[in-house]
Amino acid sequence: MLKTARSRVQTWITAGAGTIAALFVAGLMGAFGALPAHAPPQLPPDTAIDAGRWRVQPVRAYVSHARVHGVVLKPGQKALVLEADMTNRTAQSDKAYFDVFRPDGIDLPDSRPMIALTRDATLTPELDPGMTERMAYVWPLAGDAAVPSTLAFGITAEIFKPRDNLYGTPGWYNPYRLGTVTLPVVDVPATETPGSGS
Known part of the structure; x- marks a missing residue:
């Protein structure tokens, strides 16, 4: 019985850590996605x-x-x-x-x-x-x-x-x-x- 309860706690902790990691990665991707894209460079008009x-x-x-x-x-x-x-x-x-x-x-x-x-x-x-x-x-x-x-x-x-x-x-x-x-x-x-x- 104690072993079963312990395995359930470990499962919850593992699932919770995975959820937190997923949320963290999603937050980072959202933050980078919100960054403005680099403008294309100005090219010299007098060269090929x-x-x-x-x-x-x-x-x-x-x-x-x-x-x-x-x-x-x-x-x-x-x-x-x-x-x-x-x-x-x-x-x-x-x-x-x-x-x-x-x-x-x-x-x-x-x-x-x-x-x-x-x-x-x-x-x-x-x-x-x-x-x-x-x-x-x-x-x-x-x-x-x-x-x-x-x-x-x-x-x-x-x-x-x-x-x-x-x-x-x-x-x-x-x-x-x-x-x-x-x-x-x-x-x-x-x-x-x-x-x-x-």
Whole structure:
């Protein structure tokens, strides 16, 4: 009888200790989960940045009030434009560059930009391996949309996996915010907009 009571007490103590340990671990995890996430780093705007499958170097940002690099705006619209030099770091032609840049702190009617080669206004071209091309990211905006004089552009990178866990094939996966580049934004009159010709 005494042995049975003693084993019950030991069981209660063990269960109580386990519960306390579980509560302690859960509390620690909750505390760490509540900590603010680290902000992505500020990247220098005047150097080339390796962003997974792309090497990118932002060149300039401006607001266009007219057709720019072949992108036609609707009446009453203007556009935020980011020009960047981009190099395809892979072994095949690719145009998976739509999500590389995203302006922060501004409301976009459509987060997906129109993208064109600045040299000939070709829209969404495939970029050949190892060749650097200047690309224009064009986000149409309402004509009265407020655009700050400086703007941060987030850069998204991907990770190359020789063998994906799900499909077992090589590719670029797990997009993540690599960092942010801040550029001045110039308001360009319609008569001076770069690439406004046909």
